[in-house]
Amino acid sequence: MASLPPIDLPAGTSGEGAFDAPVAEPSREKLFDYLLRLGDDSLILGQRLSEYCGHAPSVEVDLSLANMALDLIGQATLFLDLAGEVEGKGRDGDALAFHRDVLDFRNCWLVEQPNGDFAQTMARQWLFSTWQKSLFDRLANSRDPRIAEIAAKAVKEVAYHQDLAAEWVIRLGDGTEESRRRMVDGLDWMWRFVPELFEMDGIAAEAVRCGIGVDVAAFRDDYDRRLREVIAGAGLEPPADQRPILGGRRGHHSEHLGHLLAIMQFLPRTYPDSKW
Amino acid sequence: MVALARARDDVERIWAVLESVPDPEIPVLSIVDLGIVRAVEPGRVALTPTYTGCPATQVIERDVRAALDAAGYRGVRIDTALSPPWTTAWISEEGRRKLRAYGIAPPLPAGERTVACPQCGATDTEEISRFGSTPCKALWRCRACAEPFDLFKCH
Numbered sequence: 001m002a003s004l005p006p007i008d009l010p011a012g013t014s015g016e017g018a019f020d021a022p023v024a025e026p027s028r029e030k031l032f033d034y035l036l037r038l039g040d041d042s043l044i045l046g047q048r049l050s051e052y053c054g055h056a057p058s059v060e061v062d063l064s065l066a067n068m069a070l071d072l073i074g075q076a077t078l079f080l081d082l083a084g085e086v087e088g089k090g091r092d093g094d095a096l097a098f099h100r101d102v103l104d105f106r107n108c109w110l111v112e113q114p115n116g117d118f119a120q121t122m123a124r125q126w127l128f129s130t131w132q133k134s135l136f137d138r139l140a141n142s143r144d145p146r147i148a149e150i151a152a153k154a155v156k157e158v159a160y161h162q163d164l165a166a167e168w169v170i171r172l173g174d175g176t177e178e179s180r181r182r183m184v185d186g187l188d189w190m191w192r193f194v195p196e197l198f199e200m201d202g203i204a205a206e207a208v209r210c211g212i213g214v215d216v217a218a219f220r221d222d223y224d225r226r227l228r229e230v231i232a233g234a235g236l237e238p239p240a241d242q243r244p245i246l247g248g249r250r251g252h253h254s255e256h257l258g259h260l261l262a263i264m265q266f267l268p269r270t271y272p273d274s275k276w
Numbered sequence: 277m278v279a280l281a282r283a284r285d286d287v288e289r290i291w292a293v294l295e296s297v298p299d300p301e302i303p304v305l306s307i308v309d310l311g312i313v314r315a316v317e318p319g320r321v322a323l324t325p326t327y328t329g330c331p332a333t334q335v336i337e338r339d340v341r342a343a344l345d346a347a348g349y350r351g352v353r354i355d356t357a358l359s360p361p362w363t364t365a366w367i368s369e370e371g372r373r374k375l376r377a378y379g380i381a382p383p384l385p386a387g388e389r390t391v392a393c394p395q396c397g398a399t400d401t402e403e404i405s406r407f408g409s410t411p412c413k414a415l416w417r418c419r420a421c422a423e424p425f426d427l428f429k430c431h
Contacts, residue, residue: 071328152359
Protein backbone atom coordinates (compact mmCIF):
# COMPACT_ATOMS: atom_id res chain seq x y z
CA MET A 1 0.00 0.00 0.00
CA ALA A 2 1.36 3.35 -0.99
CA SER A 3 2.02 5.67 1.89
CA LEU A 4 0.57 9.12 1.94
CA PRO A 5 2.73 11.82 0.42
CA PRO A 6 4.61 13.98 2.91
CA ILE A 7 2.86 17.15 3.93
CA ASP A 8 4.48 20.44 3.07
CA LEU A 9 4.34 22.46 6.25
CA PRO A 10 4.27 26.24 6.01
CA ALA A 11 7.45 27.87 7.28
CA GLY A 12 7.53 28.34 11.03
CA THR A 13 4.92 25.73 11.98
CA SER A 14 5.69 22.62 13.98
CA GLY A 15 3.10 20.28 12.50
CA GLU A 16 1.86 19.48 16.02
CA GLY A 17 -1.50 21.12 15.38
CA ALA A 18 -1.70 24.79 16.20
CA PHE A 19 -5.23 24.40 17.57
CA ASP A 20 -4.10 21.92 20.19
CA ALA A 21 -1.09 23.92 21.25
CA PRO A 22 -1.40 25.65 24.62
CA VAL A 23 -2.71 29.20 24.24
CA ALA A 24 -0.87 32.00 25.97
CA GLU A 25 -2.36 33.25 29.23
CA PRO A 26 -2.84 37.02 29.47
CA SER A 27 -0.90 38.71 32.24
CA ARG A 28 -2.80 39.41 35.41
CA GLU A 29 -2.56 43.18 34.82
CA LYS A 30 -3.99 42.96 31.33
CA LEU A 31 -6.84 40.68 32.32
CA PHE A 32 -7.62 43.01 35.22
CA ASP A 33 -7.71 45.98 32.83
CA TYR A 34 -9.92 44.12 30.35
CA LEU A 35 -12.39 43.22 33.10
CA LEU A 36 -12.45 46.83 34.31
CA ARG A 37 -13.48 47.94 30.82
CA LEU A 38 -16.37 45.48 30.80
CA GLY A 39 -17.45 46.29 34.34
CA ASP A 40 -17.03 50.07 34.10
CA ASP A 41 -19.12 50.35 30.91
CA SER A 42 -22.01 48.65 32.71
CA LEU A 43 -21.49 50.48 36.01
CA ILE A 44 -21.40 53.99 34.55
CA LEU A 45 -24.36 53.49 32.23
CA GLY A 46 -26.31 51.88 35.09
CA GLN A 47 -25.59 54.90 37.28
CA ARG A 48 -26.62 57.29 34.48
CA LEU A 49 -29.92 55.50 33.96
CA SER A 50 -30.69 55.41 37.65
CA GLU A 51 -30.63 59.24 37.63
CA TYR A 52 -34.03 58.92 35.95
CA CYS A 53 -35.59 57.08 38.88
CA GLY A 54 -38.80 59.00 39.58
CA HIS A 55 -38.15 61.51 36.76
CA ALA A 56 -38.98 59.65 33.54
CA PRO A 57 -41.75 60.93 31.24
CA SER A 58 -44.20 58.18 32.31
CA VAL A 59 -44.35 55.47 34.96
CA GLU A 60 -43.81 52.74 32.34
CA VAL A 61 -40.66 54.43 31.07
CA ASP A 62 -39.51 54.98 34.64
CA LEU A 63 -39.82 51.22 35.24
CA SER A 64 -37.95 50.41 32.02
CA LEU A 65 -35.03 52.67 32.81
CA ALA A 66 -34.78 51.52 36.43
CA ASN A 67 -34.85 47.89 35.36
CA MET A 68 -32.19 48.40 32.71
CA ALA A 69 -30.09 50.20 35.31
CA LEU A 70 -30.47 47.19 37.62
CA ASP A 71 -29.39 44.77 34.89
CA LEU A 72 -26.33 46.89 34.13
CA ILE A 73 -25.33 47.28 37.77
CA GLY A 74 -25.76 43.51 38.14
CA GLN A 75 -23.32 42.97 35.26
CA ALA A 76 -20.93 45.48 36.80
CA THR A 77 -20.99 43.66 40.14
CA LEU A 78 -20.07 40.36 38.49
CA PHE A 79 -17.32 41.78 36.26
CA LEU A 80 -15.80 43.98 38.96
CA ASP A 81 -15.90 41.24 41.60
CA LEU A 82 -14.02 39.05 39.13
CA ALA A 83 -11.60 41.90 38.36
CA GLY A 84 -10.86 42.21 42.07
CA GLU A 85 -10.28 38.47 42.32
CA VAL A 86 -7.88 38.56 39.35
CA GLU A 87 -6.05 41.55 40.79
CA GLY A 88 -5.54 39.66 44.05
CA LYS A 89 -5.19 42.69 46.32
CA GLY A 90 -8.32 42.06 48.34
CA ARG A 91 -10.54 44.55 46.49
CA ASP A 92 -14.08 43.48 45.62
CA GLY A 93 -16.58 45.01 43.20
CA ASP A 94 -17.71 47.63 45.71
CA ALA A 95 -14.15 48.72 46.45
CA LEU A 96 -13.47 49.09 42.74
CA ALA A 97 -16.72 50.98 42.08
CA PHE A 98 -16.56 53.37 45.02
CA HIS A 99 -12.89 53.84 45.83
CA ARG A 100 -11.26 54.49 42.48
CA ASP A 101 -10.68 57.95 41.05
CA VAL A 102 -11.76 59.15 37.64
CA LEU A 103 -8.44 58.43 35.92
CA ASP A 104 -8.66 54.78 36.94
CA PHE A 105 -11.99 54.23 35.21
CA ARG A 106 -11.83 52.30 31.92
CA ASN A 107 -15.34 52.85 30.53
CA CYS A 108 -15.96 54.25 27.07
CA TRP A 109 -17.01 57.87 26.57
CA LEU A 110 -20.46 56.96 25.29
CA VAL A 111 -21.78 55.65 28.62
CA GLU A 112 -20.65 58.65 30.67
CA GLN A 113 -22.44 61.17 28.44
CA PRO A 114 -25.18 63.12 30.22
CA ASN A 115 -28.78 61.97 29.89
CA GLY A 116 -29.82 65.20 28.15
CA ASP A 117 -33.45 64.81 27.16
CA PHE A 118 -35.22 61.47 26.80
CA ALA A 119 -34.31 61.22 23.10
CA GLN A 120 -30.61 61.70 23.85
CA THR A 121 -30.84 59.03 26.57
CA MET A 122 -32.44 56.57 24.16
CA ALA A 123 -29.93 57.38 21.39
CA ARG A 124 -27.11 56.55 23.82
CA GLN A 125 -28.83 53.40 25.02
CA TRP A 126 -29.48 52.14 21.53
CA LEU A 127 -25.92 52.74 20.28
CA PHE A 128 -24.49 51.07 23.37
CA SER A 129 -26.88 48.12 23.79
CA THR A 130 -26.63 47.19 20.10
CA TRP A 131 -22.85 47.04 20.54
CA GLN A 132 -22.98 45.26 23.90
CA LYS A 133 -25.36 42.59 22.56
CA SER A 134 -22.92 41.66 19.78
CA LEU A 135 -20.03 41.82 22.22
CA PHE A 136 -21.65 39.53 24.80
CA ASP A 137 -22.84 37.08 22.12
CA ARG A 138 -19.18 36.53 21.31
CA LEU A 139 -17.87 36.90 24.86
CA ALA A 140 -20.08 33.95 25.84
CA ASN A 141 -17.49 31.83 23.96
CA SER A 142 -14.58 33.26 25.93
CA ARG A 143 -11.94 30.73 26.89
CA ASP A 144 -12.21 32.05 30.45
CA PRO A 145 -15.30 30.24 31.80
CA ARG A 146 -15.90 32.94 34.44
CA ILE A 147 -16.21 35.63 31.77
CA ALA A 148 -18.19 33.35 29.44
CA GLU A 149 -20.83 32.58 32.04
CA ILE A 150 -21.36 36.24 32.97
CA ALA A 151 -21.78 37.16 29.29
CA ALA A 152 -24.12 34.22 28.62
CA LYS A 153 -26.24 35.25 31.58
CA ALA A 154 -26.34 38.96 30.73
CA VAL A 155 -26.81 38.76 26.97
CA LYS A 156 -30.47 37.81 27.30
CA GLU A 157 -31.10 40.99 29.29
CA VAL A 158 -29.11 43.13 26.88
CA ALA A 159 -31.20 41.83 23.95
CA TYR A 160 -34.18 43.37 25.72
CA HIS A 161 -32.37 46.71 26.18
CA GLN A 162 -31.47 46.76 22.50
CA ASP A 163 -35.07 46.10 21.39
CA LEU A 164 -36.53 48.65 23.76
CA ALA A 165 -34.09 51.40 22.77
CA ALA A 166 -34.47 50.68 19.04
CA GLU A 167 -38.26 50.96 19.40
CA TRP A 168 -37.88 54.39 20.99
CA VAL A 169 -35.47 55.59 18.32
CA ILE A 170 -38.08 54.65 15.71
CA ARG A 171 -41.01 56.01 17.68
CA LEU A 172 -39.38 59.38 18.34
CA GLY A 173 -37.68 59.67 14.96
CA ASP A 174 -40.93 58.83 13.20
CA GLY A 175 -43.11 60.79 15.64
CA THR A 176 -43.89 64.49 15.83
CA GLU A 177 -41.77 67.26 14.41
CA GLU A 178 -40.41 67.95 17.90
CA SER A 179 -39.66 64.32 18.81
CA ARG A 180 -37.90 63.92 15.48
CA ARG A 181 -35.77 67.02 16.03
CA ARG A 182 -34.82 65.78 19.49
CA MET A 183 -33.86 62.31 18.24
CA VAL A 184 -31.76 63.82 15.45
CA ASP A 185 -29.99 66.01 18.03
CA GLY A 186 -29.55 63.06 20.41
CA LEU A 187 -27.97 60.87 17.76
CA ASP A 188 -25.83 63.75 16.63
CA TRP A 189 -24.50 64.22 20.18
CA MET A 190 -23.65 60.54 20.65
CA TRP A 191 -22.33 59.72 17.17
CA ARG A 192 -18.71 60.78 17.76
CA PHE A 193 -18.37 58.24 20.60
CA VAL A 194 -19.19 55.20 18.46
CA PRO A 195 -15.72 54.65 16.92
CA GLU A 196 -14.23 54.17 20.39
CA LEU A 197 -16.41 51.07 20.85
CA PHE A 198 -14.48 49.44 18.02
CA GLU A 199 -11.00 50.56 18.99
CA MET A 200 -8.48 47.74 19.39
CA ASP A 201 -5.47 48.64 21.53
CA GLY A 202 -2.75 46.45 23.02
CA ILE A 203 -4.85 45.16 25.89
CA ALA A 204 -7.85 44.31 23.69
CA ALA A 205 -5.56 42.62 21.17
CA GLU A 206 -3.87 40.59 23.92
CA ALA A 207 -7.27 39.48 25.23
CA VAL A 208 -8.23 38.35 21.72
CA ARG A 209 -4.92 36.56 21.20
CA CYS A 210 -5.46 34.57 24.39
CA GLY A 211 -9.00 33.62 23.35
CA ILE A 212 -10.46 35.54 26.30
CA GLY A 213 -11.66 38.76 24.70
CA VAL A 214 -13.59 39.70 21.58
CA ASP A 215 -12.24 41.15 18.34
CA VAL A 216 -14.71 44.04 18.20
CA ALA A 217 -13.53 45.12 14.75
CA ALA A 218 -14.92 41.85 13.41
CA PHE A 219 -18.55 42.87 14.02
CA ARG A 220 -18.30 46.51 12.94
CA ASP A 221 -20.01 45.87 9.58
CA ASP A 222 -22.80 43.95 11.24
CA TYR A 223 -23.24 46.79 13.78
CA ASP A 224 -23.37 49.43 11.05
CA ARG A 225 -25.95 47.39 9.17
CA ARG A 226 -28.17 47.13 12.28
CA LEU A 227 -27.85 50.88 12.80
CA ARG A 228 -28.82 51.66 9.22
CA GLU A 229 -31.94 49.46 9.49
CA VAL A 230 -33.25 51.22 12.59
CA ILE A 231 -32.33 54.69 11.33
CA ALA A 232 -34.19 53.96 8.09
CA GLY A 233 -37.14 52.64 10.12
CA ALA A 234 -37.17 55.94 12.01
CA GLY A 235 -37.24 57.83 8.72
CA LEU A 236 -33.93 59.52 9.55
CA GLU A 237 -30.59 59.95 7.83
CA PRO A 238 -27.44 58.68 9.56
CA PRO A 239 -25.62 61.59 11.22
CA ALA A 240 -22.71 63.07 9.30
CA ASP A 241 -19.28 61.67 10.07
CA GLN A 242 -17.66 63.34 13.04
CA ARG A 243 -14.18 63.43 14.45
CA PRO A 244 -14.02 60.38 16.79
CA ILE A 245 -13.28 60.92 20.45
CA LEU A 246 -11.14 58.21 22.01
CA GLY A 247 -9.33 57.58 25.26
CA GLY A 248 -11.75 56.22 27.84
CA ARG A 249 -10.02 52.83 27.89
CA ARG A 250 -6.81 54.63 28.91
CA GLY A 251 -8.49 56.68 31.61
CA HIS A 252 -9.04 59.89 29.63
CA HIS A 253 -12.60 61.01 30.27
CA SER A 254 -14.99 63.88 29.77
CA GLU A 255 -15.73 66.26 32.61
CA HIS A 256 -19.09 64.53 32.99
CA LEU A 257 -17.60 61.40 34.55
CA GLY A 258 -16.14 63.28 37.52
CA HIS A 259 -19.55 64.73 38.38
CA LEU A 260 -21.16 61.30 38.07
CA LEU A 261 -18.57 59.74 40.38
CA ALA A 262 -18.91 62.56 42.91
CA ILE A 263 -22.57 61.64 43.35
CA MET A 264 -22.09 57.87 43.12
CA GLN A 265 -19.13 57.69 45.51
CA PHE A 266 -20.02 60.37 48.03
CA LEU A 267 -21.76 58.13 50.55
CA PRO A 268 -19.34 55.19 50.73
CA ARG A 269 -16.35 57.56 50.84
CA THR A 270 -17.80 59.79 53.51
CA TYR A 271 -18.97 56.93 55.70
CA PRO A 272 -16.55 54.10 54.90
CA ASP A 273 -17.62 50.60 55.88
CA SER A 274 -21.06 51.69 57.03
CA LYS A 275 -23.78 49.09 56.56
CA TRP A 276 -27.49 49.52 56.05
CA MET B 277 -24.18 2.44 54.70
CA VAL B 278 -25.54 4.32 57.68
CA ALA B 279 -23.57 7.39 56.69
CA LEU B 280 -24.86 7.17 53.14
CA ALA B 281 -28.46 6.87 54.33
CA ARG B 282 -27.98 9.86 56.63
CA ALA B 283 -26.57 11.93 53.78
CA ARG B 284 -29.59 11.02 51.66
CA ASP B 285 -31.94 11.98 54.49
CA ASP B 286 -30.11 15.28 54.88
CA VAL B 287 -30.48 16.08 51.20
CA GLU B 288 -34.21 15.38 51.38
CA ARG B 289 -34.59 17.48 54.51
CA ILE B 290 -32.66 20.37 52.99
CA TRP B 291 -34.95 20.26 49.94
CA ALA B 292 -37.92 20.44 52.31
CA VAL B 293 -36.37 23.45 54.06
CA LEU B 294 -35.82 25.20 50.72
CA GLU B 295 -39.43 24.50 49.70
CA SER B 296 -40.47 26.56 52.70
CA VAL B 297 -38.48 29.62 51.58
CA PRO B 298 -40.72 32.00 49.59
CA ASP B 299 -39.50 34.20 46.76
CA PRO B 300 -39.44 37.71 48.31
CA GLU B 301 -41.02 39.38 45.25
CA ILE B 302 -43.64 36.71 44.52
CA PRO B 303 -44.24 35.11 47.90
CA VAL B 304 -46.70 32.50 46.61
CA LEU B 305 -43.76 30.80 44.91
CA SER B 306 -41.10 28.96 46.82
CA ILE B 307 -37.57 29.24 45.52
CA VAL B 308 -37.90 25.57 44.50
CA ASP B 309 -41.02 26.37 42.39
CA LEU B 310 -39.05 29.20 40.80
CA GLY B 311 -36.33 26.74 39.80
CA ILE B 312 -33.40 28.65 41.23
CA VAL B 313 -32.10 25.81 43.42
CA ARG B 314 -29.46 24.19 41.28
CA ALA B 315 -28.01 21.57 43.57
CA VAL B 316 -28.43 20.21 47.07
CA GLU B 317 -25.67 18.15 48.63
CA PRO B 318 -25.13 17.22 52.26
CA GLY B 319 -22.82 20.20 52.85
CA ARG B 320 -23.80 22.56 50.07
CA VAL B 321 -26.69 24.33 48.36
CA ALA B 322 -26.23 26.02 44.96
CA LEU B 323 -28.56 28.85 43.93
CA THR B 324 -28.72 30.67 40.59
CA PRO B 325 -29.95 34.26 40.10
CA THR B 326 -32.95 34.91 37.84
CA TYR B 327 -31.75 38.27 36.53
CA THR B 328 -28.17 39.49 36.87
CA GLY B 329 -29.14 42.56 38.84
CA CYS B 330 -32.19 41.22 40.64
CA PRO B 331 -32.08 42.78 44.12
CA ALA B 332 -34.00 39.80 45.48
CA THR B 333 -30.93 37.60 44.99
CA GLN B 334 -29.29 38.87 48.17
CA VAL B 335 -32.51 38.66 50.15
CA ILE B 336 -33.02 35.07 49.00
CA GLU B 337 -29.55 34.09 50.10
CA ARG B 338 -30.18 35.64 53.51
CA ASP B 339 -33.56 33.89 53.82
CA VAL B 340 -32.06 30.53 52.84
CA ARG B 341 -29.30 31.01 55.40
CA ALA B 342 -31.86 31.76 58.11
CA ALA B 343 -34.03 28.77 57.17
CA LEU B 344 -31.07 26.38 57.08
CA ASP B 345 -29.77 27.67 60.41
CA ALA B 346 -33.18 27.29 62.01
CA ALA B 347 -33.40 23.69 60.76
CA GLY B 348 -30.00 22.87 62.23
CA TYR B 349 -28.00 23.07 59.01
CA ARG B 350 -25.53 25.72 60.02
CA GLY B 351 -22.66 23.99 58.29
CA VAL B 352 -24.33 23.95 54.87
CA ARG B 353 -22.60 26.32 52.47
CA ILE B 354 -24.55 28.47 49.96
CA ASP B 355 -22.92 28.85 46.54
CA THR B 356 -23.96 30.87 43.50
CA ALA B 357 -23.96 29.11 40.14
CA LEU B 358 -24.31 31.32 37.05
CA SER B 359 -24.04 28.62 34.44
CA PRO B 360 -26.18 27.41 32.77
CA PRO B 361 -28.17 30.66 32.96
CA TRP B 362 -31.62 30.45 34.54
CA THR B 363 -34.54 30.56 32.14
CA THR B 364 -38.28 30.59 32.77
CA ALA B 365 -38.29 26.95 31.65
CA TRP B 366 -36.96 26.17 35.15
CA ILE B 367 -40.25 27.27 36.76
CA SER B 368 -42.13 24.13 37.82
CA GLU B 369 -45.67 23.22 36.70
CA GLU B 370 -46.76 23.77 40.28
CA GLY B 371 -45.08 27.20 40.13
CA ARG B 372 -46.99 28.11 36.95
CA ARG B 373 -50.28 27.13 38.55
CA LYS B 374 -49.51 29.21 41.65
CA LEU B 375 -48.56 32.22 39.53
CA ARG B 376 -51.85 32.13 37.64
CA ALA B 377 -53.85 31.77 40.86
CA TYR B 378 -51.95 34.77 42.26
CA GLY B 379 -52.92 36.93 39.26
CA ILE B 380 -49.64 36.77 37.32
CA ALA B 381 -49.72 35.28 33.84
CA PRO B 382 -47.05 32.54 33.76
CA PRO B 383 -44.33 32.68 31.09
CA LEU B 384 -45.47 31.36 27.72
CA PRO B 385 -44.24 27.99 26.53
CA ALA B 386 -41.94 28.16 23.49
CA GLY B 387 -43.84 28.97 20.30
CA GLU B 388 -46.94 30.18 22.18
CA ARG B 389 -47.85 33.84 21.55
CA THR B 390 -51.27 34.29 23.12
CA VAL B 391 -51.29 35.67 26.66
CA ALA B 392 -54.40 34.74 28.60
CA CYS B 393 -55.64 37.15 31.27
CA PRO B 394 -55.06 35.53 34.68
CA GLN B 395 -58.22 37.24 36.00
CA CYS B 396 -60.88 36.33 33.42
CA GLY B 397 -59.04 33.97 31.07
CA ALA B 398 -59.71 36.08 27.94
CA THR B 399 -57.00 36.13 25.28
CA ASP B 400 -57.77 39.66 24.05
CA THR B 401 -54.76 41.19 25.83
CA GLU B 402 -52.04 43.75 25.05
CA GLU B 403 -48.67 44.80 26.37
CA ILE B 404 -48.52 48.16 28.18
CA SER B 405 -44.85 48.09 29.16
CA ARG B 406 -42.05 45.62 28.56
CA PHE B 407 -40.85 46.22 32.08
CA GLY B 408 -43.07 45.79 35.10
CA SER B 409 -42.88 45.97 38.87
CA THR B 410 -39.81 43.70 38.97
CA PRO B 411 -37.14 42.79 36.38
CA CYS B 412 -38.87 39.50 35.62
CA LYS B 413 -42.31 40.92 34.78
CA ALA B 414 -43.94 42.90 31.98
CA LEU B 415 -47.10 44.98 32.40
CA TRP B 416 -50.11 43.85 30.37
CA ARG B 417 -53.77 44.78 30.08
CA CYS B 418 -56.85 42.67 29.36
CA ARG B 419 -59.17 44.28 26.84
CA ALA B 420 -62.05 42.01 27.89
CA CYS B 421 -62.17 42.75 31.63
CA ALA B 422 -60.10 45.98 31.37
CA GLU B 423 -57.84 44.94 34.26
CA PRO B 424 -54.07 45.35 34.12
CA PHE B 425 -51.94 42.34 35.06
CA ASP B 426 -48.32 41.23 35.27
CA LEU B 427 -46.85 38.74 32.81
CA PHE B 428 -43.86 36.72 33.96
CA LYS B 429 -41.60 37.37 30.98
CA CYS B 430 -40.09 34.58 28.96
CA HIS B 431 -36.42 34.71 29.68
